[in-house]
Amino acid sequence: MFKSPLFAASLLYSVGAVLVCILFFISLSIGHEPLDVTQTLKAIWNGTDSVDSVILLQIRLPRALIALVVGASLGLCGAAMQGLLRNPLASPGLVGSSSGAALFAVAVLYFGFHNASLPILPIAGMFGALLSTSLVYLLAGRDASVTTIILAGVAINALATAIMSLLLNLAPSPYAVRELCYGHLAISPTEAWPTSGSCYPPR
Amino acid sequence: MLNLCAIAVVSTHKMVAWLTLVSFILASVLLAPTTHAMSSSSLKVASINLCTDQLLMELADPEQIISISNLSFEKSGSYHYQQAHAFASNEGHAEQIFILNPDIVLAGQYTATHTLRQLKELGLNVQIVPIANSLDSMMSNIELVANSIGQAERGKALLAGIKKRLQKIEPAPAIQPSVAAYDPNGYTVGNDSLRGELMRLAGWKNIASEAGIDSFGTLDLETLVRLAPNAIIESPYSEGTYSRGQQLLQHPAIRSAGINPLVIRMQSNMTICAGPWTLDVIDRLIDARHSLKAPQP
Numbered sequence: 289m290f291k292s293p294l295f296a297a298s299l300l301y302s303v304g305a306v307l308v309c310i311l312f313f314i315s316l317s318i319g320h321e322p323l324d325v326t327q328t329l330k331a332i333w334n335g336t337d338s339v340d341s342v343i344l345l346q347i348r349l350p351r352a353l354i355a356l357v358v359g360a361s362l363g364l365c366g367a368a369m370q371g372l373l374r375n376p377l378a379s380p381g382l383v384g385s386s387s388g389a390a391l392f393a394v395a396v397l398y399f400g401f402h403n404a405s406l407p408i409l410p411i412a413g414m415f416g417a418l419l420s421t422s423l424v425y426l427l428a429g430r431d432a433s434v435t436t437i438i439l440a441g442v443a444i445n446a447l448a449t450a451i452m453s454l455l456l457n458l459a460p461s462p463y464a465v466r467e468l469c470y471g472h473l474a475i476s477p478t479e480a481w482p483t484s485g486s487c488y489p490p491r
Numbered sequence: 492m493l494n495l496c497a498i499a500v501v502s503t504h505k506m507v508a509w510l511t512l513v514s515f516i517l518a519s520v521l522l523a524p525t526t527h528a529m530s531s532s533s534l535k536v537a538s539i540n541l542c543t544d545q546l547l548m549e550l551a552d553p554e555q556i557i558s559i560s561n562l563s564f565e566k567s568g569s570y571h572y573q574q575a576h577a578f579a580s581n582e583g584h585a586e587q588i589f590i591l592n593p594d595i596v597l598a599g600q601y602t603a604t605h606t607l608r609q610l611k612e613l614g615l616n617v618q619i620v621p622i623a624n625s626l627d628s629m630m631s632n633i634e635l636v637a638n639s640i641g642q643a644e645r646g647k648a649l650l651a652g653i654k655k656r657l658q659k660i661e662p663a664p665a666i667q668p669s670v671a672a673y674d675p676n677g678y679t680v681g682n683d684s685l686r687g688e689l690m691r692l693a694g695w696k697n698i699a700s701e702a703g704i705d706s707f708g709t710l711d712l713e714t715l716v717r718l719a720p721n722a723i724i725e726s727p728y729s730e731g732t733y734s735r736g737q738q739l740l741q742h743p744a745i746r747s748a749g750i751n752p753l754v755i756r757m758q759s760n761m762t763i764c765a766g767p768w769t770l771d772v773i774d775r776l777i778d779a780r781h782s783l784k785a786p787q788p
Contacts, residue, residue, distance in 0.1 A: 320711035337749065343713050346744035400733045461732035463675050 308356070315352040316344065362386075373434050380417075383437065384444035388420025389413040391448045391455070398459035420444050532641030537591050539583040539606070540599030541568055542764035543620045546636040547597060548574050549766055550645055557591050567728055570760045570768050585609040595639055623765035624706075625688050626657070632765070649767060656770045661777065663694035668721040668783055670695040670755075670776075671710060675727075676736035681705040685765055686724070686772075693776030695722070716744050721783060722753040724776075726762045755779045 317325045321343060328340040362380065369378040380386045392412040396402050402409045425432075427440040456468040536551055537558040538544045544563040547556055548571040556578050562568055563575040581587045585606050588596055596610055596617045610617050618639045623629040630650055637646020670690055672680045680686045681704040682697055690697045698718045702710055725740060745752070757775065761768050 319713050321713040321717050323713075339717050339719065339749070342744055342747045342750065343716055346747060347713055347716070347742075397735070398733055400731070402733070459732070459734070460729070461734040461737060462729050463734040463736040466676075467735055 312352055312356060315355060316348050319343065319348055373437060375434060375438070378438075381445065383424045383441035384420040384448055385417040387445045387448035387452070388423075389417040391420075391452045392416025394452050394455055398456060398461060398464050416448075420448055534594040534641045535592075536595045536597060536640050537581065537588050537593035538597040539581060539588060540597065540602055540620070542623075542766075543597035543599060543636065544575070545570055545764045545766050546620070546633060547640065548578075550633070550637050550642045550649065551640050552642075553577060555640060557593055558588065567730070567759055568763045570764065570766065572760065585613070589613050589615065597636065597639070624683070624685055626685070626692075626765075626769070629685065629765035629769060630654075633767075653767060653770060657692075660692055660773060661694070663691070664780075667694055667696040668780060669698045669718070670722045670724060671698045671715060671718070671720040671752075672724045672726070673710065673715065673740060674725075675734070675739065677709040677711060677715070677739055678707070679704060679710040680707055685769070686762060689769065689773050689776060690724070693773050694780050695776060712739065712742060712744065716747070716750055719750045720752050722755050722779060724755045724757055726757040726759045728759040728763070753779065753783060 313325065317323070323340055323343060325344065328338075328344045331338060332341045332345065365380040365385070366378070369380060369383065370376055372378070373382075390413075392415055393409055396409050396412040401412075424437065424440045424444050427444065428437045432440070453468060456464045459465075532552070532555060534555060535557050536547060536555050538547045538556075539560050541560055541562040544559040547559065548563075558579045558581045559575060561580040561582055564572060564580060566572045569575060581591075583602065583606060588610060594616060596615050598607055598610075598617055598619050600619060600621045602619070607617055607619070618635070620632050620635060621628065623632050630653065633650055633653075634646055637643050637649070672678075672686055672690075679699045679702075680697075681699045682688070682691065683706040687697050687699070687706075698720045699708065699710060701718055702708075702714050704710070723740070723745075727737070729737070740754075744750075755776065757772060761772050
């Protein structure tokens with residue numbers, strides 16, 4: 289159908305990029321308060337400060353950028369996993385790295401180990417991902433088949449999720465269990481520049 | 492000789508017994524008027540709800556209280572947490588209360604219904620005290636508790652004091668600064684709530700009504716930024732614990748230029764239950780209003 293694989297790839301990427309841009313703009317216009325995004329962007333461009341600009345720049349833009357960066361990283365990890373496991377269904381969730389990261393992030397956040405001056409939260413998340421992935425490889429053993437790795441991943445994934453639920457139930461905060469019910473990985477309005485700055489690539 | 496000795500022993504025993512009896516009678520005669528004046532009621536009361544515990548400690552004689560709920564020992568929710576240590580605690584289980592055989596059991600509106608049913612079936616006199624959603628209901632609760640524990644006079648005295656303090660509250664200013672109660676996860680109160688009434692009495696304008704909230708609801712972060720109150724009332728129930736819901740108030744958007752409200756911190760044990768301390772909340776809110784440099788309309 290397509291003249292060359294290069295053409296197909298560039299078509300795919302450009303359509304994907306356009307879609308991401310459209311969704312990013314839609315994400316900016318979704319919120320509790322009605323807000324004209326283009327008008328507000330014009331006002332920000334002209335240097336006028338308003339409540340709308342605060343809502344757009346401080347609440348919605350960080351949220352949209354986090355979704356963008358996290359989505360891109362997940363896509364990248366998925367591609368790496370699919371290559372490694374030679375399975376088009378593989379994802380970081382499968383080998384337990386994402387739940388390991390979530391477990392360590394929960395342990396840091398809900399038990400008050402996070403520190404405003406040190407990016408302990410993302411470091412703990414990365415460490416958790418590394419640890420759970422190493423555990424999967426340890427469990428699967430050397431020269432393991434793809435199926436063994438996937439099964440080991442499912443086991444570690446279940447274990448990490450269970451410990452995370454336990455931790456959230458034991459957390460001293462009365463709001464922790466509610467947040468467990470509402471999903472740990474959802475992006476909430478709590479996300480903002482300073483706390484999540486480290487989820488972006490280093491500048 | 493032996494007999495004599497025996498008689499002597501018996502007589503000294505008798506004498507000791509007599510002396511004890513006489514001293515008891517004397518003591519009771521001497522002490523009776525004072526204890527009578529202090530304790531106008533001999534009703535034994537057990538309470539299984541944090542807020543009825545508070546009113547009980549406020550109104551009853553210490554010897555009347557045979558048990559209070561374990562929540563009353565925690566500083567975060569209990570205003571009289573220091574006083575609470577003098578009393579025995581319960582976890583609100585029916586059998587714990589039944590074994591104490593109290594004359595009255597004080598319970599809250601939302602105490603587990605099966606516990607209440609069980610207590611009533613066991614023949615205990617259960618007094619349910621409703622949640623105070625206004626100063627009026629707070630005062631009727633005080634009256635209710637005072638009457639049911641046999642301390643009607645003390646209740647009347649307490650209410651008279653409260654009414655006197657309410658009359659002394661300075662009138663609200665013409666231009667009222669705006670305020671919002673902002674709890675974890677964005678929970679807030681409207682005008683038809685106790686805290687809403689306190690804000691109004693202290694001369695503040697509650698912005699929750701502008702967001703369409705009458706009694707209770709959540710205020711979205713964007714709405715809070717849009718309404719930009721002059722002050723936010725924070726009443727952290729669980730200080731020193733962490734969750735994403737509790738981080739909401741740290742969001743930098745609230746601190747942006749043109750918004751940056753004054754944060755009024757109120758101990759949660761003054762806002763969870765209503766009682767005489769509720770008037771101190773009004774005073775603090777008035778002080779906070781005075782501390783605003785230039786209240787904006």
